[in-house]
Amino acid sequence: FSSQLNIGSRNRGSGDSVESFGSWGFEDSRFVLNTLPNGSNVVIMKGGRYSISGKPLTKLVGFIEKELNMKIDPNSESFQGVDFSLPDGKLTAEDTVRILTAIDDDTSRLSTVAEDRARHGTGHTQDDIYSLRSGSFRTRLPDAVVWPRSVSEVQALASLATTYNWCIIPFGGGTNVTHSTHCPSSTVDPRLMVSVDMKLMKNVLWVNEEDGLAHVEAGITGRDLIERMRRLGFTIGHEPDSYEFSTLGGWIATKASGMKQNKYGNIEDIVKEVTVVSAKGIMSHKHKANKVSYGRSSAGIEPKALMLGSEGCLGVITSAVIKIWPLAEEISHESVLFPSFDAGLRFVKDLSNQRTLKPASCRLLDNEQFRLGQAMTENSPKMGFYLGNLSEKTVACATITFEGSAAELRFQKKIICELSAAHGGILAGSRVSKSGYDLTFAIAYLRDFAMNYNILGFETFVPWSKLRTVVERTKRTILSEHKSRALPGLPFVCSRITQIYDEGACVYFYFCMAVNFNGALDPRDVFGEIEASARREILNNxxxxxxxxxxxxxxxxxxxxxxxxxxxxxxxxxxxxxxxxNVFGARNGVFAGKPC
Amino acid sequence: FSSQLNIGSRNRGSGDSVESFGSWGFEDSRFVLNTLPNGSNVVIMKGGRYSISGKPLTKLVGFIEKELNMKIDPNSESFQGVDFSLPDGKLTAEDTVRILTAIDDDTSRLSTVAEDRARHGTGHTQDDIYSLRSGSFRTRLPDAVVWPRSVSEVQALASLATTYNWCIIPFGGGTNVTHSTHCPSSTVDPRLMVSVDMKLMKNVLWVNEEDGLAHVEAGITGRDLIERMRRLGFTIGHEPDSYEFSTLGGWIATKASGMKQNKYGNIEDIVKEVTVVSAKGIMSHKHKANKVSYGRSSAGIEPKALMLGSEGCLGVITSAVIKIWPLAEEISHESVLFPSFDAGLRFVKDLSNQRTLKPASCRLLDNEQFRLGQAMTENSPKMGFYLGNLSEKTVACATITFEGSAAELRFQKKIICELSAAHGGILAGSRVSKSGYDLTFAIAYLRDFAMNYNILGFETFVPWSKLRTVVERTKRTILSEHKSRALPGLPFVCSRITQIYDEGACVYFYFCMAVNFNGALDPRDVFGEIEASARREILNNxxxxxxxxxxxxxxxxxxxxxxxxxxxxxxxxxxxxxxxxNVFGARNGVFAGKPC
Ligand SMILES: Cc1cc2nc3c(=O)[nH]c(=O)nc-3n(C[C@H](O)[C@H](O)[C@H](O)COP(=O)(O)OP(=O)(O)OC[C@H]3O[C@@H](n4cnc5c(N)ncnc54)[C@H](O)[C@@H]3O)c2cc1C
Ligand SMILES: Cc1cc2nc3c(=O)[nH]c(=O)nc-3n(C[C@H](O)[C@H](O)[C@H](O)COP(=O)(O)OP(=O)(O)OC[C@H]3O[C@@H](n4cnc5c(N)ncnc54)[C@H](O)[C@@H]3O)c2cc1C
Incomplete structure (x- = not known):
């Protein structure tokens, strides 16, 4: 029976936007390493999707080799795919029939195929990618994946789960980096695990242009949503780096934050109302007038307050009313080079005092990350820039995106000029800024480029008064953790400030290091331990x-x-x-419950 | 025994800031009516607290008489106070001892005096004021009032309540206009009702100037908090019209909104973290570093999410970490006159498109409210202004407050100029704006000025696309409700836009009318019915x-x-x-439960 259920790659998109399996991004876009006749190594991103695509990156391998103090072996770089098989899941023939009844008997929307189960029991941590590539899973995978199309289908699934004692784990884009779509172990929860993939619920239900609101189903990806709004002349302004694959529902459940939050706010500002299939029925607002949302209100605790940060544990978000903005009159980019990260920090702190006058986005790259970005540009003299008397060894770089009316931009640019000058900064133009931005998108691909060189990224909010300390100590912790383990080569640690607030900033750390693949040492353990140490240091400070x-x-x-x-x-x-x-038994975060 | 517990007016402040009983505001500030030798009536606000204080308002009585189509009787205006007595409450001698144990045996912090019980079982609706003045209460009053001084005292009270089955109703400034501090009736809840007044918990626990944060106890009044921050060079930017008396805890519990939310945000933006004494213990964040708050975070549902809008039903908020801003470099005021309310509406809608570039506050007064404001200015020719070819019968007025850097203000003023011109507006300067602002504060005093003329205010958020309809139909509903009741004279209905958002605005309605005091008709019923009809109309539209x-x-x-x-x-x-x-059994809003 279960052989009928074979949809495999359906979940991975179609046409020119098929998602990779076992690595980040689109299948058409990945880094490859070519050895030129002269023996030098050139890295190129395949396809034509990104501005970086197709351009020979001649400096990258050299940069990595130098930083990690190791040679890159061109023969170990590419992921061939494993033909992994999984032990059968728990889905019985009876359960299959039950699920099919809930989804209009559409067998194309239920799967027990290994690939689907594996992808739905993982996300996008380094750990997850390693598991998918090695075919060795250390956590349980869902027994079945279902793609509902409507609120009533989700309701039917929830009520089956209640009746037959199944566990449902909602799934959006599967881009989480927190193991939130992992299943609890069989010891903790022996029930049938059903992954409910929301991606077929991607309709725009209504748009109210006058009020700047849209009611959208929660399974829509950022890419799709942004494009659909763009065609109407609007933007949602929400651009997490994962927006190509992550979904509206996932954003709400994880409390996502986009790069342009200075202007457009974070997901809690963008989402006005949610509709949720919970174990107690549908949670939503009622409106007597058409295409209406209440906006700011004081009417007790609202459904949204319970769903932001719910991490799949309180119900399935099926749709949300979101705010949309007319497309900005002008968009432009700028970058500023500072003599040191410290000088850059003082600049962003001063900029934060400008409150609502800040440009849409301002990120600060530390020296290491800036140099990585430079190593990922084409080696043409045109791409050079004026470092003045700044040292390449200490320079930090702020990349800025302006969005708004011409007058607004003029005003903001003036502020940037003044503040840059006050902190010894040199304006370096839009090209450097663009390359910092490209880096953001490329870095996820980069991680999966060479599986021997593992990249881990993690973030934290830090109040201004603790920022320097946290950045310094976290880096130091990673270095010493690396050292104490006698791992090969050197680690590469870099950071950037990605979001600035009145009271502090978000810092994003990356670290990259080589891990020996010998039987004794699972790289997942090494990474997990180092990340946990870094996190402890962050919290302590x-x-x-x-x-x-x-x-x-x-x-x-x-x-x-x-x-x-x-x-x-x-x-x-x-x-x-x-x-x-406990229908929604994913056991994430504050809902982890007491360990069994 | 209970005769020891006699603190009466302790709750009403001291020195020059004693709160009135049975009317809004400070005891030193109230309107009085003087008949001049020539027979004309002059209204004056006593004291010197407000800019309006001490100034003879010669136009006000004439204005009211004309609008209401009635004569004002100078002899019926002032509230003499009733020496009301109450049936004994339920507090037994044992309960008294128990409570005293929880508060360090401090008898000065427990009261069963009629005045205290009455004040703590009411708020500031017209209904409440009528009850306090007439001494006739239609809802049950608390049996006792307690003033805790610390978190552990609040905890002790909550645990007594659990053990002995009492109901606790938290009390801040008692400025609510929703009957949220009324006690449920004895049929619904026969338990002992204890009002926990938070006003002695008013300490600033710490200030972190670098991060712009302060940790403050929840019983502090806005007046006190603003003053304490001002002395450090900061502002909280939160200015609900009631700020002189309302408290931080009350703001959070009711989800309050201040006039300057464009710049400083509403209470949900201002409050970063809360500490709460709940029936399950203390709900709070833990921090390893000193004077730290997490700011924006994605860590599941936070305590704050449960407390905003909790209306006293989930626990007692004992403190909060709030955002503070350096005092603005410049503050200035402007006003714009528009040919009609419609033109003004188009102006504020356009202004809303400026998003973060909006001035700190922009309110739009309709014709009636504008004329009322004018009637409350001194009758000196200096106060006249240029109406141009606008008609006094249709003119509407936007009052604007700018706060920020000099450059920011210049920029915002330019926008205001351009948008005003585009909608036929005439800049009328800061004096008119100031009088609109004064009106806001005076109107609450005005309500209580003549008890025969009742003023009711209520608010709603309306999306832009429905705004005109809602304003028109709500006014029409009030007029027709008045008519159908054959009440004396004419009603006076006016409205203003008080807060503007991207997706809509808050509209505030006032209506004023005379009610016969005859035994058959309780004015509280009349007002209640009319407000309910208006609310229904608002929701329908x-x-x-x-x-x-x-x-x-x-x-x-x-x-x-x-x-x-x-x-x-x-x-x-x-x-x-x-x-x-159900320790916190106030039964407000979404926690009203099913009626018994
Ligand atoms: C390269 C990369 C870049 C990233 N950049 C950012 C960034 O800039 N900002 C940021 O905030 N995050 C970022 N992330 C993390 C991730 O993209 C976000 O957490 C995102 O919000 C997850 O959305 P998703 O649709 O992929 O959810 P999933 O990964 O599918 O699920 C995440 C959680 O949400 C739940 N969930 C998903 N959909 C629903 C639903 N409809 N109803 C209820 N629960 C649901 C799941 O059960 C799970 O607990 C990045 C991740 C990667 C790999
Ligand atoms: C003249 C006037 C002008 C007003 N203007 C505004 C305005 O501009 N904006 C606005 O938002 N509101 C306004 N209001 C309404 C009122 O001031 C607000 O609702 C205010 O937030 C109430 O605060 P309070 O401290 O007076 O609370 P209270 O009236 O004492 O209590 C209100 C509710 O909060 C609960 N509560 C109070 N303190 C706590 C605590 N520490 N822990 C838990 N629960 C608590 C109570 O149990 C009750 O349910 C106005 C009222 C008046 C009379």
């Missing part, structure tokens, strides 16, 4: 558990360190109240 | 149940019209989970 990735399972052991016992008891009680038989 | 006042008991019958059943079941379940024996 006044940084947060998460600025935007969420907690999932990866960071849930830290939860007791950030909330009082009374709060944890309370939130556990809330979970039980809203989902008495 | 796309307005919201509340933009900032909250729901309380006054609007709770509408709750099933704005949320789905599934959501109401959910939120009821959340309440039961967080407060299993």
């Amino acid at each position: 006044g940084g947060s558990l998460s600025h935007h990735h969420g907690i999932g399972k990866l960071r849930s052991s830290f939860v007791p360190e950030i909330y009082s016992d009374g709060y944890l008891d309370s939130i556990n009680a809330v979970k039980t109240a809203l989902d008495p038989v | 796309g307005g919201s149940l509340s933009h900032h006042h909250g729901i309380g008991k006054l609007r709770s019958s509408f709750v099933p019209e704005i949320y789905s059943d599934g959501y109401l079941d959910s939120i009821n379940a959340v309440k039961t989970a967080l407060d299993p024996v």
Whole structure:
């Protein structure tokens, strides 16, 4: 019977936008390493999707080799794919029939294929990618994947889950980096695990241009949503780096943050109302007038307050009313080079005092990340720029995006000029800024470029008063963790400030290092341990558990360190109240419950 | 025994800031009516607190008489106070001892005096003021009032309540206009009702100037908090019209909104973290570093998400970390006159498109409210202004407050000039703006000036696309409700836009009319019915149940019209989970529960 259920790559898109399996991004876009006749190594991104695509990157291999103090072996770089098989899941013939009844008997929307189960039981951590590539899974995978098309189908699935004691784990783009779509182990939860993939629920239900609102189904990807709004002359302004694949529902469940939050806000500002299939029925607002949302209101606790950060554990978000903005009159980019990261920090802190007058986005790259970005530009003299008397060894770079009316931009640019000058900065133009931006998108591809060289990224919010300390100590912790393990070569650690707020900033760390693949050492353990040490250092010094990735399972052991016992008891009680038989049993973050 | 507990007016402040009893505001500031030798009536606000104080307002009585089509009787205006007595409350001698144990045996912090019980079982609706003045209460009053001084005292009270089955109703400034501090009737809840007045918990626990944060106890009044921050060179930017008396805890519990939200945000933006004494213990964040707050975070549902809009039903907020801003470099005022309210509406809608470039506050007064404001200015020729070819009968007025750097203000003023011109507006300078602002503060005093002339105010959020309809139909509804009741004279109805958002605006309606005091007709009924009709009309046409006042008991019958059943079941379940024996049984808003 289950052989009928074979949809495999359906979930990966179609046409020119098929998603890769076992690595980040589109299948048409990945880095390849070519050895030129003269023996030098050139890296090229395939396809034509990004501005970087097709351009020979002659400096990259040299940069990596120097930083990691190792040779790159051109023969070990590419991922061939494993033909992994999985032990059968728990889906019985009866369960299959039941699920099919809920989805209009559409067998093309139910799968037990290994590839689907594997992809839906993972996300996009280094750990996940390693598992998908090696075919060796250390956590349980869902027994079945279902693609509902409507609220009533989701309801039908939830009610089957209640009746037959299944566990549902909502799935959006699967771009989380917190293990939030991992299944609890069979010891913790022996029930049937059903991954409910929301990506077929991607309709725009209505648009109200006058009020600047759109009601959209939650499975829509950022790419799709942005494009559909663009065609109407609008933007949502929300651009997490993962927007090509992540979904509206995932953003809400994880409390995502986009690069342009200065102007457009974070997901909590963008989303006005949510509709949710919960274990207690549909949670939503009622409106008597058409295409209406209440906007700011004081009407008790709203459904949205319960769903932001719910991480799949309180129900399935099926749609949301979001804010849309007319496309900006002008968009432009600028970059500023500073003598040091410290000088750059003083600049962004001063910029934060400008409050609402800040440009849409301002990121600050530390020296290492800036040099990485430069190593990923074409080696043409045109791409050179004026460093003045700044040292390449200490320079830090702010990349800025302006969006707004011509007058607004003029005003903001003036502020940037003045503040840059005040901190010894040199304006370096839009090209450098663009390359910093490209780097953001390329870095995820880069991670998967050479599987021997692992890149891990993690973020934190830090108040201004603790920022320098947190950045310094976190880097130091990573270096010493690396050292104490006698790992090969050197680690590469870099950071950037990605979001600035009145009271502090989000810092994003990357670290990259080589890991020996010998039987004794699973690279997933090494990375997990180092990340946990870094996180502890961050918390000890006044940084947060998460600025935007969420907690999932990866960071849930830290939860007791950030909330009082009374709060944890309370939130556990809330979970039980809203989902008495634990239909949404993903056990993420504050809903991890007590370990069994 | 209970005769020891006699603190009476302690709750009303001291020195020059004693709060009135049975009317809004400070005891030193109230309107009085003087008949001049020539027979004309002059209104004067006593004291020297406001810019309007001490100035003879010669036009006001004439204005009111004309609009209401009635004569004002100078002999019926002032409130003499009733020496009301109350039936004994339920506090037993044992309970008294128990409470005293929790508060360090400080008898000065427990009261059963009629005045205290009455004040703590009311708020500031017209209904409440009528009750306090007439001494005739239609809802149950608390049996005792307690003033805790610390988190542990609040905890001790909550645990007594759990043990001995009492109901606690948190009390801040008692400025609510939703009956949220009324006690449920004895039929609904026969338990001992204890009002926990938070006003002695008013310490600033720490200030972190670098991050722009302050940790403040929740009982502090806005007046006190603003003054304390001002002395350090900071502002909280939060200015609800009630700020002189309302408290930080009350703002959070009701989800308050201030006039300058364009710049400083609403209470949800201002408050970063809360600490709460709940029935399940203390709900709070933990931090390893000193004077730190996490700022934006993605760490599941935070305590704040549960407390915003909790209306006293989930616990006592004991403190909050709030955002503070350096005092603005410049503050200035402007006003713009428009040929009609419609033209003014188009102006504010266009201004809303400026998003973050909007001035700190922009309010739009309709013709009636503008004329009322003018009637409250001194009759000196200097106060005249240039109406141009606008008609006094149709003119509407936008009053604007700018706060920020000199450059920012220049920029914003330019926008205001351009947009005003585009909609036929005439800049009328800061004096008119100031008088609009004064009106806001005076109107609450005005309401209580003549008890025969009742003023009711209520607010709603309306999306731009429904705004005209909602304003027109709400006014029409009030007029027709008045007519159908054959009440004396004419009603005076006016409105203003108080807050503007990207997707809509908050509209505030006032209506004033005379009510006969004859035994058959309780004015509280008349007002209640008319307000309910207006609210129904608002909801039918796309307005919201509340933009900032909250729901309380006054609007709770509408709750099933704005949320789905599934959501109401959910939120009821959340309440039961967080407060299993219903210690915080105020039964407001979404926590009203099913009527017994
Ligand atoms: C390269 C890369 C860049 C990234 N950049 C950013 C960034 O800039 N900003 C940022 O905030 N994050 C970023 N992330 C993290 C990730 O993209 C976000 O957490 C995103 O919000 C996840 O959305 P998703 O649709 O992929 O959710 P999934 O990964 O599918 O699921 C995440 C969680 O949400 C739940 N969920 C998903 N859909 C629903 C639904 N409809 N109803 C209820 N629960 C649901 C799941 O159960 C799970 O707990 C990045 C990740 C990668 C790999
Ligand atoms: C003249 C006037 C002008 C007003 N202007 C505005 C305005 O501009 N904007 C606005 O938003 N509102 C306004 N209001 C309404 C009112 O001031 C607000 O609702 C205010 O937030 C109430 O605060 P409070 O401290 O007076 O609370 P209270 O009236 O004492 O209580 C209100 C609710 O909050 C609960 N509560 C109070 N303190 C706590 C605590 N520490 N912990 C838990 N629960 C608590 C109470 O139980 C009750 O449910 C106005 C009212 C008046 C009379």
